């Protein structure tokens with residue numbers, strides 16, 4: 001593709017720094033969905049229109065506590081899939097959709113392909129009818145049937161969708177349509193078994209994810225301790241099992257060590273594998289950069305207060321099986337190797353590399369990794385190559401509104417072992433957003449991001465979140481008169497969070513998950529949200545397609561050629 005130049009002054013005002021690199025547009029990013037191949041389907045901008053674009057008035061929306069999906073002028077939406085929809089003869093769409101990703105079946109046709117959707121977690125009252133507000137011991141009070149229903153509703157969905165007459169629809173009966181669930185057998189991509197198994201039961205807690213250059217999906221197991229608990233070690237290195245919130249381990253005796261991994265799914269046949277080499281943690285996402293030699297660099301964050309940011313560099317091309325995992329020391333700008341062989345301190349404590357990876361949080365702390373405020377989604381800026389990391393919040397440390405961290409790898413080399421870290425954007429009433437989570441860049445390098453204030457804290461008179469009202473989607477224009485400002489463009493229904501923003505390959509549709517509407521519901525007859533307002537009168541998580549003039553105008557900004 002043609003590399004565009006931007007106005008130096010506009011660029012610098014956005015970046016807030018003096019250095020201006022050449023637009024880098026890494027080859028893999030330009031063909032993956034998040035920074036999809038810029039399409040020729042957008043009309044080229046003539047010089048008459050150029051000034052209009054520069055003067056584009058972007059009107060955001062006010063914060064709202066309304067129970068609806070509200071959009072800025074110039075945007076519209078339709079629902080593609082909601083919880084319980086039939087996706088094949090035997091399968092239904094799971095609960096609490098999060099990460100979405102789209103791969104066209106034929107790269108020449110951006111309007112027909114496979115949508116991957118994560119199903120992160122369950123609300124027992126809705127999913128299995130187990131009333132967790134009245135019953136506090138799921139291990140003894142749940143039934144097998146309830147647990148099986150809950151396990152069915154997590155994991156992910158693969159669904160073929162097509163855009164016809166401007167609307168995305170499920171291709172019913174397509175052989176690709178299938179579910180991966182909490183019970184699907186999944187092999188470990190590792191040479192030794194973990195807790196006696198080389199194939200484990202299912203995947204859960206599938207939060208955000210990523211995509212590989214070889215056209216597979218990555219789905220990340222985040223809060224796995226909610227389902228099978230966690231193993232903790234005392235000072236004598238003796239393990240204790242901490243029970244889970246949902247009690248599944250009392251029905252299926254799976255060890256926690258089978259979860260907390262990055263899982264790769266081949267959309268063609270639904271086959272999956274868990275990647276041990278990327279470590280075990282509350283993985284939010286996995287964002288990949290392909291090096292010239294086809295080795296890959298994978299960034300991932302551990303979304304817990306005071307946990308860490310990691311980077312994996314593969315030792316083989318086109319594979320996530322072997323390589324070195326590093327953890328970030330953001331104070332000194334160093335990637336610290338978690339290699340057992342090369343780190344005597346790790347050799348003293350752990351018996352081998354497998355144990356380091358299974359207990360990677362402990363290993364990271366021993367090496368002096370920097371504690372971060374909940375590292376969540378990660379995206380690579382397609383223009384500068386900077387790595388942006390959402391740091392959602394850290395309430396015990398009085399960080400209520402979070403920020404976005406910027407990592408600049410030394411000399412722009414993604415396999416560098418040193419970097420510079422700084423704050424890119426900070427949340428708060430001044431900037432108009434709180435608790436940044438999922439990030440996505442469009443073709444013009446505009447940054448879109450969602451917020452994740454917790455349902456129990458939103459819209460409370462007392463507390464720091466009242467002014468922000470419902471969770472939302474924001475955009476930060478890259479160039480033009482509003483460059484660097486934050487605009488709220490979509491407001492979520494009550495209690496919901498917007499997740500999984502992903503652009504279609506022609507850039508004209510933004511796929512977006514509406515997750516956990518009505519999450520504060522305690523009585524099914526009186527839900528706190530009824531979105532998407534279907535005949536069942538209860539809230540349902542759903543994936544929507546957002547389209548409209550505003551997205552197209554934002555994309556056209558990339559056509560601005562500069563006479564610097």
Ligand code: FEO
Pocket residue numbers: 120207208222284303376
């Ligand atoms: Fe599932 Fe960190 O969000």
Ligand code: CA
Pocket residue numbers: 207208284376437438452499
């Ligand atoms: Ca998230």
Ligand code: CA
Pocket residue numbers: 376392437452
């Ligand atoms: Ca989150």
